[in-house]
Amino acid sequence: MRLLGSLTSPYVRKARIVLAEKRIEYTFDLDDPWDEKSRVPDANPLGKVPVLVLEDDSTLFDSRVIVEFLDSVSPISRLIPSNNREKIEVKRWEALADGVLYAAVAVVLERRRPVKQKSETTIKRQMDKIERGVAVMARDLGAKPWCTGNAFTLADIACGVALGYLDFRHDSYDWRVLHTNLAKLAAKLAERPSLADTAPRETQVAAAAARK
Ligand SMILES: N[C@@H](CCC(=O)N[C@@H](CS)C(=O)NCC(=O)O)C(=O)O
Helix, strand or coil, X not given: CEEXXXXXXXXXXXXXXXXXXXXXXCEEEECCCCCCCCCHHHHCCCXXXXXXXXXXXXXXXXXXXXXXXXXXXXXXXXXXXXXXXXXHHHHHHHHHHHHHHHHHHHHHHHHCCCXXXXXXXXXXXXXXXXXXXXXXXXXXXXXXXXXXECCCCHHHHHHHHHHHHHHHHCCCCCHHHHCHHHHHHHHHHHCCHHHHCCCCCCCHHHHHHCCC
């Protein structure tokens, strides 16, 4: 299978971490959806990454669909519990983390608008979502070793990706000082090769485009 995506997208990173944890082989096709020559719209009408292209050339998007599919194709390292109540708890974590990301990306895009078009109200509204979301992550993690209890799941991956993106694009927001339990979790996650190997980084092209 092939994964279309960029090195800076946190949603792509989530899919790459799951592929690594599940030890699934794939080809990573770098494609920046903001580039006018991007082939992403041919694979996903919404023009967003990640897109997973399967052996029969059918495509899967978005990241939540992709990771659930990947978890089902291999029994190695189950990341989504089969028990319905536990599965919903993991998916709730994922929705929360993805929501924080959505707001974090929105702030980045807003800040890049020309001064006259930039809205401080929009930035503040999105920053509030980020701060509330991270506070709820910290509250729900509590003193547990992993987001949903004693086992590493997709919830931890989603949470780690969201916090990693805040470090990458919002380094003035010091969530570690406010939420020491999340800081501990993030340090533990950073030791996993799947997360360490996919830490967001600017490519030359991406830096030039200064997209997200
Ligand atoms: N909900 C989607 C979000 C994907 C998304 O927004 N990806 C961004 C990159 S971080 C993108 O491709 N943006 C291009 C665009 O919006 O045109 C997912 O989880 O896959």
